[in-house]
Amino acid sequence: MTDHAAPPCNRVVIYSKKPAEIARFYGELFGYRVITKDGDRIMELQPPNNGLILMLHPAGKGQKQGQSLIKLVFDVKDVDLFRQKLIEQGHAIGPVHQADGYQFANFRDPSGNPVSISSRAFVSD
Structure with missing residues (x-):
């Protein structure tokens, strides 16, 4: 087989x-x-x-921007620090959220697609 x-x-x-x-x-x-x-x-x-x-x-002409049903998630160890760097660069980003042992913050790329930075990957079992 x-x-x-x-x-x-x-x-x-x-x-x-x-x-x-x-x-x-x-x-x-x-x-x-x-x-x-x-x-x-x-x-x-x-x-x-x-x-x-x-x-x-x-x-394509008929495709709406930012209407995806996916979100790209980027693993970062320190969400607060990375978020602050994004703000300093002029990016609009939401607040840091506390989840089950990790943090995340959401924002959008220039086409309106959802993006997140998250420390979930660094949570120890």
């Missing part, structure tokens, strides 16, 4: 009418590097580590 392990999810497509702004946003805030190929409409954002690859795709 052949072993068919479940494949990992390593990429997410973000549809945007502002791909250059989105690339700059994720690059400046989270260290993503832009990869483009001649003739390809998709702009690929590579993370600085082995994280999730973001693929920016031009939004």
